[in-house]
Amino acid sequence: MPSLKSRLDRLLREQDPIARREADPVAFVHRFARVQDQEIVGLIASLLAFGNIVAVQKSIARVLDVLGPEPARGAERSRRSLRAGLKGFVHRVYRGDHLADLIYNAGRLQREAGTLGDAFAFELERASFRDALAAFANALRRPARGVPSRNMRHLVPDPHAGSACKRLLLYLRWMVRPADGVDLGLWPVEPAQLVVPVDTHIQRIAHNLRLTERKDASWRTAEEITAALRRFDPHDPVKYDFALCHLGVSRACPSKRSDDACAACVLQPACRHWT
Secondary structure: OHHHHHHHHHHHHHOOHHHHHOOOHHHHHHHOOOHHHHHHHHHHHHHOOOOOHHHHHHHHHHHHHHHOOOHHHHOOOOHHHHHHHOOOOEEOOEEHHHHHHHHHHHHHHHHHHOOHHHHHHHHHHHOOHHHHHHHHHHHHOOOOOOOOOHHHHHHOOOHHHOEOOHHHHHHHHHHHOOOOOOOOOOOOOOHHHOOOOOOHHHHHHHHHOOOOOOOOOEHHHHHHHHHHHHOOOOOOHHHHHHHHHHHHHOOOOOOOOOHHHHOOOOOHHHOOOOO
16 A cells, blocks of 8 residues: 555656646636636536536536626526526536526525535534535525426435535535645635545546445445545545546546556556556
């Protein structure tokens, strides 16, 4: 394990986060200076980070175009106005009404609490991280009437349902972790409380590095990987997430052992395919 920590730290040192940021949805957040704007943009960008990156970027840009140059002010519009502006919007299983409800609810939370970070921190004062995230998610998916639709529950998942909640946890990583050129360090929450956002790339790489023996992308897997990373840095366990995820996205870490691809990988000596 000490050897793995040194290799993960080397991976961080050798990456160019600013260059990689431009190919990541978080790049949209860095185009704004006000905390409230960054929060709204980050929420939209992270929850739409689902599918082909070109399509993701196009969808984020479409939503931000509706909100205008000050997205937080755009989020203060009525639910009806937001739905009208996003009429015809489609991203995978999401439609304009889903994004309009999300943005309306986020704008309402900002007005009530001052920032979304303060709204989440308030929940965290009264509950565990998982329970606080569930309460925060409930507030974001609230419909005008009735119960949230299936698509809305997919857009803003419930941590108690067992899902890894990758996109919600990605949003929290952006907002909470110390500013490093990618994450922004905006919220009054300790990074030690974060849980790693697990997608297929993180699950596969973490399994290869023996950070987990689980083979599913679930909340339990996310907690297991986070617990392993916490041994390397108890104060900031998810700091390796961006580098590891892009190792998978860029295909620098292939899905199976490859003499050519793996030869240049700093993590190769710790990978189960090579040890």
